[in-house]
Amino acid sequence: xxxxxxxxYFMKKALQEAEAAYAKDEIxxxxxxxxxxxxxxxxxNLTETLNDVTAHAEMQxxxxxxxxxxxxxxxxxxxxxxxxxxxxCAGALFWSQISTIxxxxxxxxxxCISLNTKLHPKTVLKGGVLKEEASNLLKQFFIEKRNxx
Amino acid sequence: xxxxxxxxYFMKKALQEAEAAYAKDEIxxxxxxxxxxxxxxxxxNLTETLNDVTAHAEMQxxxxxxxxxxxxxxxxxxxxxxxxxxxxCAGALFWSQISTIxxxxxxxxxxCISLNTKLHPKTVLKGGVLKEEASNLLKQFFIEKRNxx
Numbered sequence: 001x002x003x004x005x006x007x008x009y010f011m012k013k014a015l016q017e018a019e020a021a022y023a024k025d026e027i028x029x030x031x032x033x034x035x036x037x038x039x040x041x042x043x044x045n046l047t048e049t050l051n052d053v054t055a056h057a058e059m060q061x062x063x064x065x066x067x068x069x070x071x072x073x074x075x076x077x078x079x080x081x082x083x084x085x086x087x088x089c090a091g092a093l094f095w096s097q098i099s100t101i102x103x104x105x106x107x108x109x110x111x112c113i114s115l116n117t118k119l120h121p122k123t124v125l126k127g128g129v130l131k132e133e134a135s136n137l138l139k140q141f142f143i144e145k146r147n148x149x
Numbered sequence: 150x151x152x153x154x155x156x157x158y159f160m161k162k163a164l165q166e167a168e169a170a171y172a173k174d175e176i177x178x179x180x181x182x183x184x185x186x187x188x189x190x191x192x193x194n195l196t197e198t199l200n201d202v203t204a205h206a207e208m209q210x211x212x213x214x215x216x217x218x219x220x221x222x223x224x225x226x227x228x229x230x231x232x233x234x235x236x237x238c239a240g241a242l243f244w245s246q247i248s249t250i251x252x253x254x255x256x257x258x259x260x261c262i263s264l265n266t267k268l269h270p271k272t273v274l275k276g277g278v279l280k281e282e283a284s285n286l287l288k289q290f291f292i293e294k295r296n297x298x
Contacts, residue, residue: 047221048221051215051216051219051220051221052211052212052215052216052221053211053215053221053222053241053244053245054203054208054211054212054241054244059203062201062202062203063201063203066200066201066202067200067201070200071200072196072197072200072201072202073202086240086244087236087237087239087240087243087266087267088236088237088238088239088240088241088243088244089237089240090236090237090240091235091236091237091238091239091240091266092202092203092237094236094237095202095203095235095237096202115266115267116265117236117240117264117266118236118264
């Protein structure tokens with residue numbers, strides 16, 4: 001059977017969100033949440049626009065997905081996020097009991113893996129999907145920022 | 150000089166927020182954020198009401214305080230929260246670069262101390278202020294819940 005809805009397919013959607021963040025001069029990180037092969041939430045980093053450190057892509061996606069589902073648990077959902085979640089987002093994902101987290105590139109410094117953030121025992125964490133694209137977008141953003149200053 | 154605005158004074162305000170949560174059938178945790186002895190944000194847990202795992206008292210208080218200040222960093226602020234913050238909230242507080250966190254009672258299971266959540270190097274964490282009151286309110290809530298079920 002042909003399966004068009006693979007991890008790369010949904011990560012591309014998350015990358016589109018990251019590009020939308022870039023266009024707003026936000027650190028380019030994007031996320032989507034998928035349930036039954038349907039995207040139920042899309043979000044990108046808005047910390048500058050909203051003046052709010054909690055406005056990471058994942059946080060907004062969690063809120064939007066729960067709103068769509070009419071319940072606060074995301075037990076049968078998968079989050080696709082272009083960069084490995086931070087402690088805050090991984091902590092929120094813990095509470096959501098999400099089924100799967102798929103990230104693109106690692107965040108060695110501030111990501112949940114290096115910082116040992118506890119995930120829900122039922123949550124599976126996978127990484128490396130379209131990591132070059134995710135990481136290049138981030139690098140390009142910071143190079144551009146440096147050149148402007 | 151008489152100083153009425155000590156830690157117990159502000160923790161009482163956070164406890165009033167926890168009581169407001171209790172009255173809404175929410176796990177009773179409350180928070181306030183203080184800048185220059187002025188309360189700039191008040192919030193209580195609303196995870197059930199909003200169907201949103203991210204709606205912890207601290208998260209809402211961080212957003213509200215940043216909104217009040219017109220900037221996303223809380224460098225000269227103190228958060229008072231009735232129960233030790235979880236990984237998500239401590240992770241958000243990391244990003245906020247908040248000056249001081251004062252909690253009431255410990256959360257041995259899911260609090261940021263046991264789970265080793267990284268705080269900002271400039272953040273001071275203090276605990277135990279009105280801890281009996283905070284912990285009793287929580288216990289009373291869960292006893293009542295158990296008796297109703």
